[in-house]
Structures are given as structure tokens and as C-alpha cells.
Amino acid sequence: MGACVSRPESCVGGKFGAQKRKKFRKRRRITAIKNRATSSRSSDRSSDQLENAFPSDGSFNNPSLYGSVEEAWFDSAAIFESDCCSDEEFQSVSDDARSLDGFETEHVHVPGNSSASCNSTCNSVTGIAKTRIQPNSSVHPKDADSGQRNEVKPVFLSETSLSCLPCLASTVPPVEKRRSSSSSPRKKAALKLPFKWKDGNSNSGLVSSKSLLQRPNAGSQVPVCPFEKRIPNSWSRIEAGSFRIRGENYFRDKKKEFAPNYAAYYPIGVDVFLSQRKINHIAQLVELPVIESSANLPPILVVNVQIPLYPATLFQNETDGEGISFVLYFKLSDSYAKELPYHFQDGIRKLINDEMEKAKGFPIDNIVPYRERLKILGRVANVDDLPLSAAERKLMHAYNEKPVLSRPQHEFYVGENYFEIDLDMHRFSYISRKGFEAFLDRLKYCILDFGLTIQANKSEELPEQMLCCIRLNEIDYENYQQLGLNQEPLE
Structure with a gap:
């Protein structure tokens, strides 16, 4: 009347189930090794290889939008903006943000809330940003971290979103961006009065x-x-x-x-x-x-x-x-x-x-x-x-x-x-x-x-x-x- 606790290999599905689990573990270890190798190679790429990776017209294809979750970490352009980022904090990102090759970026949202993929993404893109040199700069990529900060202009990533995919922001802090947007000429023109105010007596x-x-x-x-x-x-x-x-x-x-x-x-x-x-x-x-x-x-x-x-x-x-x-x-x-x-x-x-x-x-x-x-x-x-x-x-x-x-x-x-x-x-x-x-x-x-x-x-x-x-x-x-x-x- 009792149940079989030891599950011998003669039980139905016992032997074949163990073989499937072994094959799945082996395939997962091989995939992890390939991912680590590919991640290290992508972080050592030069600026020329990075520019060739993006189309000149600023458009791109995001593999994550087509269901390939394993390759989503490699698409650097796909992490420019995330759904979990605050719209109020970076409201002017669409006007100020620039891609790594100098073109304006598009707003692309990456699905998924995995913390592991977020950390690997931050590490990979941070490594690319540290080695990015302006096209007109005479500094060699090896001297990017040697203290020549006046000539090197890196692209800074947002430090405010630590639990989600980061947003690409310009070098202007968010508070200054809000001040500049509030004092834009377009908004000033809307505040003009129907008559002209005089500061003093013109006569x-x-x-x-x-x-x-x-x-x-x-x-x-x-x-x-x-x-x-x-x-x-x-x-x-x-x-x-x-x-x-x-x-x-x-x-x-x-x-x-x-x-x-x-x-x-x-x-x-x-x-x-x-x-x-x-x-x-x-x-x-x-x-x-x-x-x-x-x-x-x-x-x-x-x-x-x-x-x-x-x-x-x-x-x-x-x-x-x-x-x-x-x-x-x-x-x-x-x-x-x-x-x-x-x-x-x-x-x-x-x-x-x-x-x-x-x-x-x-x-x-x-x-x-x-x-x-x-x-x-x-x-x-x-x-x-x-x-x-x-x-x-x-x-x-x-x-x-x-x-x-x-x-x-x-x-x-x-x-x-x-x-x-x-x-x-x-x-x-x-x-x-x-x-x-x-x-x-x-x-x-x-x-x-x-x-x-x-x-x-x-x-x-x-x-x-x-x-x-x-x-x-x-x-x-x-x-x-x-x-x-x-x-x-x-x-």
C-alpha cells in the first residue's frame, strides 16, 4: 500500500528523465562559457569596430524585441532607455542624449526585469564607455584612463537607476537639464504680455x-x-x-x-x-x-x-x-x-x-x-x-x-x-x-x-x-x- 520512495531506474521515466537532466546541465554550462567569452571579447573591441556595429542612419534592430532573450545583453543600443527609468527625471533625454557614434538615439524599451541581465548589461556598456574616445581627439585609446580628462569626453551613464536597465544621459546633470528646458526661448515667448513694460521713464x-x-x-x-x-x-x-x-x-x-x-x-x-x-x-x-x-x-x-x-x-x-x-x-x-x-x-x-x-x-x-x-x-x-x-x-x-x-x-x-x-x-x-x-x-x-x-x-x-x-x-x-x-x- 505504500509509495515507492527510492525511484529505482526501473520505474517509468526514471532512466530517461535522468539523462535529460544531465544533457540540460551540460548545455547550460556550455552556454554560460560561451557567454562569458563573448562578453570579454566585446569589451575589448576598438572604437572602429563599435562604430561599424551601428548603422550610420542611427536605426538598429533590437534582438530582444524578437524573443531572443539570451542575446539581449549584447545589443548596446537596446539599453539606452528602459521602462523602469523615471520619465520625470530624464524628460529631456530625447533632446540631449547622443549615441556612441555621435548620432541621435531612439527610444527603445527592453523587456525583462532580471537583475542578472541588468548587472551584466551595466558592466558591458560601462566598459565600452570607458574606452570611448571622441573622433576628433588626438589621444590614443590606451591613454583614455591616464588622467587626460580635458581631451577625453566619455558618455556617462545614469547613476540613479541601480535596479533596472540604465538610461543614457548627457553630461548635463538632470537638475540643470530641467532648468535649461524651463528657460527655453519657446517657453519665454509664450509669457510675453500684450503690452510692453517700461523699466523707467523714457521721457x-x-x-x-x-x-x-x-x-x-x-x-x-x-x-x-x-x-x-x-x-x-x-x-x-x-x-x-x-x-x-x-x-x-x-x-x-x-x-x-x-x-x-x-x-x-x-x-x-x-x-x-x-x-x-x-x-x-x-x-x-x-x-x-x-x-x-x-x-x-x-x-x-x-x-x-x-x-x-x-x-x-x-x-x-x-x-x-x-x-x-x-x-x-x-x-x-x-x-x-x-x-x-x-x-x-x-x-x-x-x-x-x-x-x-x-x-x-x-x-x-x-x-x-x-x-x-x-x-x-x-x-x-x-x-x-x-x-x-x-x-x-x-x-x-x-x-x-x-x-x-x-x-x-x-x-x-x-x-x-x-x-x-x-x-x-x-x-x-x-x-x-x-x-x-x-x-x-x-x-x-x-x-x-x-x-x-x-x-x-x-x-x-x-x-x-x-x-x-x-x-x-x-x-x-x-x-x-x-x-x-x-x-x-x-x-
């Missing part, structure tokens, strides 16, 4: 190089020209009816109409001044004309448009510095009492006297200055003639002739025979400043139409009326002088 030398003007005559800097002609650095009278304002039925249909063809004030002169800082109440620093008038309104209206020349800052910590003052002078119309409706004449008086009014708000009504109704009307008359990009031209057409309330970037001054309005662009928002800053160098090509009105907030105040309007023809601010500030103002 700082412009203002300081200009001579000082001490109390010039008002309107003596820019000449006048007829409306039909186009003369650079001049100004022209423009019809008030060319501006669109709130019509008589605006609160019902929200439509704007052309203004009546008359205004309260008409232009008489223009000045352009450069300055180290913005100039407030500029009427005290110029000689205004003497105009006698028996009207209840000031005979002269002065509009001072203050434009900055220094770069805009995001947090609005700079609201003063070098800039330009476009000073516009207007005279009260002789027929204003007949042409202008009474509610608009009363609005001008409230604007000058700085009266307060009740404005509807939530949850309660607020008391606000009447001067907050002042509205700027501006447009570029020759948009199609300007050197603009497609995006800039689209924005220009979208926002051209859009009215803007001047609050809170305005100041008002009342003199003996004048009323001054200062429009401070130094305090405009960052987006507005950056947009105008990018457009500043093309200001000399623009034909600008400028006007002021008082916004109507009630139906009985409609239609709106024009307070003043003027055209500026291609003003180049670099042609003008600096206004002296160290002078006694007129009393």
Missing part, C-alpha cells in the same frame, strides 16, 4: 532739456487753422452739432442724437506745456486776454488736460510727475442767452458756484456736488489713418466717442474773469493709463475732437447741450517748451 530727458517759459500769453503756442485744412500742430473750430448727446426722448428710447449746432463757449486758443510735475490752476501762470462782459457767467473758460509721461503703476502710488498740459481757452458766446435753454444756463451757474443736489440712491438719497455731472466727449476723427494693430483698431472703434464722467479726477478754480477746469489723467485707473501709455507715441498722428457737456438726469433737462468743443490737429508734444512754475501767480 525724463525730454522735459529737462526744454527751456522755461515765464508767463507766456495764453494761446501763443499752437496756431489756429481752418477746419477744411489739415495742418499738423494746430487747432480748429468744430461744429457742436457733430457730437452725439442725449436726445429729447432719451429716458424712453435710450437713443442719442446730434447736439444743437451751438455751444456756450467757443475756442480762442490752445497751449501745450511740458512740466516736471502736473500744473494745477494754470490760469495763474499765463497772461489771459482781457474780455469785458456784462453776463452773469465768466467770459473765459480754461480747460487744463493733464497727461502723465511716467509709467503707470498698478497700485496708484504715483499720481504726480512729469507730464503734459493741453490748455484750451474758450470765450463765452455773445448769443448764449438766446441760443441756450434756461435749464442749461442754470446748470452752468450751479457748476461754477459748486452747488449741491440730491441724487437718488439706495437705500436713501445722497447729497452730491453738481459738478459730478460734468461729462467728457472725445473722439479720434482719423482712426483709419493711424498705424494700429487689428486688436487696437477694434478697441478704438468700440470705445471711440464714448462719453466719460470726469469725476472724481477733476478740480475747479474760479478767477476774476475766468473759470478753470482741470482734468487730471494722472489719477485715472491703471487700465486707462496703460492703454493711453501704449498710444502716446502715436498721439502726434491723431486728429482729436474734444467737447464738454453737463449730463442730464431728468427729462426736463433734455436735450443735453454742448458746453464747449474744439479740434486738435496732430499735436506733437515734443515740439513744445516747459512752463516755469517758480513765478508769482496773478492776483
